[in-house]
Amino acid sequence: MTGVREEDVVRSELRWGLVTIAAVSVIMIAIIFAGVAMHINPPSNIERVNPQDLHLSAEFTEANLGTRVEANGQITSRIVATQFAFVPRCVVLPADTPVTMRFSSPDVIHGILVSGTNVNTMVVPGYVAQVHTVFRKTGDLLMPCHEFCGLGHSEMLATVRVVPKADFKPGPDGRVACANQ
Amino acid sequence: MPTNRRLIISHFAVAFAAFLAACALGVWQMWVRSPLSGPQDIPERYYQSVTAHGVSMAFVLTTFFIMGFGYYVAETALKRPLPGRNWARAAFGIGVAGVLMAVVSIASGKASVLYTFYPPLTATVWFYVGLVLVVAASWIWCVLMLVAMGSFKKANPGVPVPLAMYGTVANAVMWLWTTVGVSAEIVFQIIPAVMGWTQTIDVGLSRTLFSWTLHAIVYFWLIPAYIAFYTMAPRAAGGRLYSETMGRLTFVLFLLYSLPVGMHHLFMDPEHSTGFKFVQMSLTALVSVPTLLTVFTISASMELAGRLRGGKGLFGWIRALPWERPMVLATGLAFFMLWFGGGGGLINMSYGMNAMIHNTSWVTAHFHLIFGGTVVIMYFAIIYEIWPSLTHRQFRSVPLQRLQLWLWAIGMMVMTIPWHVLGLQGQWRRVASFDYSDPRIAAWGPWVVVSLVGGIVLLVSAVLFVWNLIPRRYSPALEPKPGYAFALAAHPPHRVPGVLNGFVLWNILVAVLMAAAYGFPILQFFLGDSPQAVIHPVTGG
Amino acid sequence: MPADDDGLTQEALEAALKETPRGAFALAGLTVGLLMAAWLAMYLLVFLPRGSVG
Numbered sequence: 085m086t087g088v089r090e091e092d093v094v095r096s097e098l099r100w101g102l103v104t105i106a107a108v109s110v111i112m113i114a115i116i117f118a119g120v121a122m123h124i125n126p127p128s129n130i131e132r133v134n135p136q137d138l139h140l141s142a143e144f145t146e147a148n149l150g151t152r153v154e155a156n157g158q159i160t161s162r163i164v165a166t167q168f169a170f171v172p173r174c175v176v177l178p179a180d181t182p183v184t185m186r187f188s189s190p191d192v193i194h195g196i197l198v199s200g201t202n203v204n205t206m207v208v209p210g211y212v213a214q215v216h217t218v219f220r221k222t223g224d225l226l227m228p229c230h231e232f233c234g235l236g237h238s239e240m241l242a243t244v245r246v247v248p249k250a251d252f253k254p255g256p257d258g259r260v261a262c263a264n265q
Numbered sequence: 266m267p268t269n270r271r272l273i274i275s276h277f278a279v280a281f282a283a284f285l286a287a288c289a290l291g292v293w294q295m296w297v298r299s300p301l302s303g304p305q306d307i308p309e310r311y312y313q314s315v316t317a318h319g320v321s322m323a324f325v326l327t328t329f330f331i332m333g334f335g336y337y338v339a340e341t342a343l344k345r346p347l348p349g350r351n352w353a354r355a356a357f358g359i360g361v362a363g364v365l366m367a368v369v370s371i372a373s374g375k376a377s378v379l380y381t382f383y384p385p386l387t388a389t390v391w392f393y394v395g396l397v398l399v400v401a402a403s404w405i406w407c408v409l410m411l412v413a414m415g416s417f418k419k420a421n422p423g424v425p426v427p428l429a430m431y432g433t434v435a436n437a438v439m440w441l442w443t444t445v446g447v448s449a450e451i452v453f454q455i456i457p458a459v460m461g462w463t464q465t466i467d468v469g470l471s472r473t474l475f476s477w478t479l480h481a482i483v484y485f486w487l488i489p490a491y492i493a494f495y496t497m498a499p500r501a502a503g504g505r506l507y508s509e510t511m512g513r514l515t516f517v518l519f520l521l522y523s524l525p526v527g528m529h530h531l532f533m534d535p536e537h538s539t540g541f542k543f544v545q546m547s548l549t550a551l552v553s554v555p556t557l558l559t560v561f562t563i564s565a566s567m568e569l570a571g572r573l574r575g576g577k578g579l580f581g582w583i584r585a586l587p588w589e590r591p592m593v594l595a596t597g598l599a600f601f602m603l604w605f606g607g608g609g610g611l612i613n614m615s616y617g618m619n620a621m622i623h624n625t626s627w628v629t630a631h632f633h634l635i636f637g638g639t640v641v642i643m644y645f646a647i648i649y650e651i652w653p654s655l656t657h658r659q660f661r662s663v664p665l666q667r668l669q670l671w672l673w674a675i676g677m678m679v680m681t682i683p684w685h686v687l688g689l690q691g692q693w694r695r696v697a698s699f700d701y702s703d704p705r706i707a708a709w710g711p712w713v714v715v716s717l718v719g720g721i722v723l724l725v726s727a728v729l730f731v732w733n734l735i736p737r738r739y740s741p742a743l744e745p746k747p748g749y750a751f752a753l754a755a756h757p758p759h760r761v762p763g764v765l766n767g768f769v770l771w772n773i774l775v776a777v778l779m780a781a782a783y784g785f786p787i788l789q790f791f792l793g794d795s796p797q798a799v800i801h802p803v804t805g806g
Numbered sequence: 807m808p809a810d811d812d813g814l815t816q817e818a819l820e821a822a823l824k825e826t827p828r829g830a831f832a833l834a835g836l837t838v839g840l841l842m843a844a845w846l847a848m849y850l851l852v853f854l855p856r857g858s859v860g
Contacts, residue, residue: 088823123858124617199691210796211535230624230693565830572822
């Protein structure tokens with residue numbers, strides 16, 4: 085073959101390979117930027133807990149669930165995911181403020197997303213799933229269980245009520261509940 | 266050639282019987298999930314159906330198709346009878362027994378754990394035993410593929426293994442690695458729990474082991490489609506493969522990078538650190554490379570064919586291609602769907618971006634489009650290509666084949682585009698029924714109905730596919746008995762470097778990559794006290 | 807092997823290969839470029855505005 089030789093083919097493939105590397109690099113850079121500068125990362129708080137004792141634990145005992153302003157001012161919502169409901173079914177959180185949500189499950193795998201936001205995490209029995217976020221939009225946001233957890237999975241839904249900062253009024257014990265809003 | 270026609274056809278029969286049933290179930294599922302009322306609209310039935318649909322499509326259609334096609338390639342590409350045909354028959358029997366076990370388990374209502382069967386939800390032991398048997402059958406197939414390639418190389422020293430077989434064996438090697446994860450999960454964790462030998466199960470470990478299999482398995486499904494792109498489509502188009510070296514490299518890259526990336530299915534999980542998630546995300550970026558290379562190489566091969574047919578200019582070659590041939594049409598439709606399905610995949614793998622869509626309908630849309638669309642349409646095209654050489658009969662109607670392919674592509678787009686949109690709006694997965702009285706959910710209703718229409722089109726296409734394969738009693742028998750001729754390369758290799766004619770080096774690299782990507786992530790569950798979850802059998806009712 | 811011969815002549819192949827892969831570069835470049843644009847659009851218009859998580 086005197087015409088197009090295999091070397092020419094290889095050279096064209098290498099040129100295309102450069103295009104490929106460029107495309108993948110753009111994506112990688114954008115991802116790293118989102119993680120480092122915009123604080124959007126996969127929630128990866130590795131915190132082990134015994135699912136069978138969850139209700140007995142100091143943190144996830146029923147009286148301690150829901151939104152509470154800690155002594156240091158941090159706003160934390162604690163929610164238990166169980167077949168087939170979230171406890172509590174509604175939490176209140178202020179907009180434009182850094183907040184933390186902590187989930188755990190005493191039984192099977194669940195998961196949550198908060199509609200319209202990037203808040204998304206699996207809730208795996210044996211672990212406390214934790215997300216930090218800042219809600220920008222106010223309103224009642226849907227928080228469904230998004231992982232198959234059994235026959236009642238379709239009914240498993242909660243609400244995140246995001247209120248303007250000024251309307252977020254914790255009681256003397258630091259707690260805020262949906263019923264009071 | 267091929268000599269084992271009945272064996273091969275039997276595999277395809279099982280594959281597409283499961284496929285057809287699963288398509289029907291899929292339509293019912295979409296119907297009861299929509300605002301329209303449907304029969305048997307209860308969660309028990311829905312999750313039985315989803316389990317059956319997922320197991321059929323993800324495990325039965327695929328494994329049996331790939332085994333059958335592998336036997337076909339081993340005989341026609343190597344031009345040798347299949348070694349160990351009794352083993353192949355035994356494997357078929359074991360596989361069918363496994364399928365029956367799984368089907369009966371699901372039908373009994375005691376196995377509604379979905380095809381991803383996330384423990385601590387557990388099913389009847391027969392469900393898992395059935396799936397293990399299917400995997401065992403596929404392992405026998407893997408060994409036969411390796412033996413076939415080995416004996417070809419021994420009989421033909423220095424001769425490059427034909428590309429179609431090289432790709433098939435790359436797939437077999439990758440499958441052996443792939444199945445380690447789910448097999449370990451089933452054998453060491455789930456079955457002991459179901460049998461009552463253990464009362465709890467480490468869910469972090471089981472999810473991690475499953476993720477090992479979960480991504481690589483989609484490349485197991487995909488590689489036969491790529492074998493068709495590289496070794497069938499160029500010839501069907503009247504041209505040659507632009508670069509055989511790229512074909513070999515593509516299969517090697519899939520072998521390397523399909524496995525150490527499973528953690529991108531666990532981005533939202535709390536049992537792994539951002540460190541390992543980032544490592545596996547970077548490796549996932551590398552697994553996009555063989556697809557991006559393929560897009561160019563196959564375009565160039567098609568361009569070559571188009572120019573041979575008189576196409577001129579930058580894009581004129583596209584119109585010059587023989588689109589009336591099903592393999593060419595399917596390739597074009599497959600690449601069209603690849604843009605959407607692959608693009609969706611790029612979003613899923615983009616680390617933080619995964620949070621935007623994890624466990625929403627976007628994910629459902631993605632894998633139906635990329636697998637159900639791009640890959641399965643090539644399965645149809647492969648069957649159409651090889652059917653005359655298997656049945657020794659001429660097709661009745663090629664236009665019906667083209668119609669079937671068009672219906673499949675259109676149905677797939679109509680079904681999955683709404684799911685993409687709904688996923689972005691926060692519609693979540695695996696829901697038996699939505700509360701359409703909530704206005705936010707009611708707004709999704711019309712989209713859901715549109716995707717149902719797409720599903721119905723797909724079912725029509727699936728029925729037409731099977732119809733197209735049934736030989737008419739009066740269709741002429743073919744003489745002389747047809748074999749199969751794979752595509753030639755534009756520059757046929759006389760010698761190929763050893764690393765692109767075998768897998769020893771790549772196996773070593775896979776081991777290194779897996780140790781790096783999965784070593785600690787799995788080991789961590791054995792250090793210290795890993796939390797245990799209580800088993801929740803779904804059999805209780 | 808005669809059975810595999812696809813009937814293409816060297817001259818025809820040479821002529822066709824001369825122009826290849828300009829068309830492939832164009833098609834693949836265009837489609838991958840559009841893909842990158844779509845990815846960036848999703849990134850800038852949907853993903854970033856949805857806020858932080860971690």
